[in-house]
Every structure is written in C-alpha cells, then in structure tokens.
Amino acid sequence: MANIHAIEDTHRPLSNIINSYNAVGSRAGTMSFSLGKGRQPKEGLSPLQIPIMLDDIYENMDIVDDAILKVRDDDNNSNVDIVDLFDNCLHEYIDFKLEKRTTLAFDYATKMMVRRYIERKPEVKDLLS
Numbered sequence: 001m002a003n004i005h006a007i008e009d010t011h012r013p014l015s016n017i018i019n020s021y022n023a024v025g026s027r028a029g030t031m032s033f034s035l036g037k038g039r040q041p042k043e044g045l046s047p048l049q050i051p052i053m054l055d056d057i058y059e060n061m062d063i064v065d066d067a068i069l070k071v072r073d074d075d076n077n078s079n080v081d082i083v084d085l086f087d088n089c090l091h092e093y094i095d096f097k098l099e100k101r102t103t104l105a106f107d108y109a110t111k112m113m114v115r116r117y118i119e120r121k122p123e124v125k126d127l128l129s
Contacts, residue, residue, distance in 0.1 A: 001018070001021065001028060001029045001030070001031065001063050001064055001065065002027070002028045002063070002065045003027065003028075003062065003063060004018060004021045004022050004026055004027050004028065004029060004063055005022060005063070006018075006019055006022045007019065007060060007063070010056075012052055012053075012056055013049060013052070013053055013056075014053055014056035014057065014060065015056065017031060018060065018063060092116055092117075092120065094109075094112050094113065094116055096108075096109065096112070
C-alpha cells in the first residue's frame with residue numbers, strides 16, 4: 001500500500017486496516033494473509049469475507065497499489081497459482097530436478113514449459129476474455 005490516507009469507516013476488514021495504518025502516521029505498508037500449516041484442522045479464509053475484501057481492494061486502488069493472490073493446491077504443495085488482481089496475469093513455477101554436476105537442457109526446459117502452458121491454456125483463455 002502506498003499514499004495511505006483515511007478512508008470511510010465501513011466496519012469492513014480493509015477499511016479497519018487502512019485506517020489503522022493511517023492512525024499511526026504510516027504512509028506505506030504491506031499486508032499479507034495466509035493460512036499456515038498446523039496440527040489443528042483449519043476451515044480456511046472466510047468465504048463470506050474474501051469477496052468483500054476483493055471489492056474493497058478494487059474500490060481503493062489509489063491506496064492499494066498491488067494485489068496478488070497465491071493459491072496453493074492442498075494436495076500438492078509445489079503447485080502454486082499466482083493471480084495478479086490488477087494486471088490480470090498468471091504465473092507458473094516448474095520444478096526441475098537435476099542430478100549433481102549436470103545442467104538444465106534448453107530443449108527439456110522448453111518442452112516442460114510448453115506442456116504446462118497447454119495444460120493451463122483454458123485458464124489463460126478465460127482470463128483474457
């Protein structure tokens with residue numbers, strides 16, 4: 001967040017956070033919400049509050065200068081989807097396993113990237129439409 005200033009107190013999470021930053025005189029800040037792994041079963045982030053937070057983020061784009069969602073597949077911790085809410089772009093990470101003293105072959109890396117793109121192509125088309 002940048003250029004933080006007081007906003008209308010809507011008693012919603014984002015206005016409370018921004019106004020708290022403003023109350024202490026902060027002009028910039030960073031927020032991060034996450035679910036950690038623990039022993040207790042977790043329900044996840046509130047499905048009722050997430051759309052409200054997203055609406056508030058879009059309504060306060062003069063303060064919120066970057067908003068990214070990172071969604072991790074519960075079954076496969078290496079699978080992370082990153083959605084930039086302002087740029088409408090997706091990022092993908094591919095893990096390459098290398099033996100000691102070997103290099104990553106360009107052809108192999110390119111084939112893996114093409115394969116991943118083909119798998120995600122419907123999502124990319126949906127994002128662009």
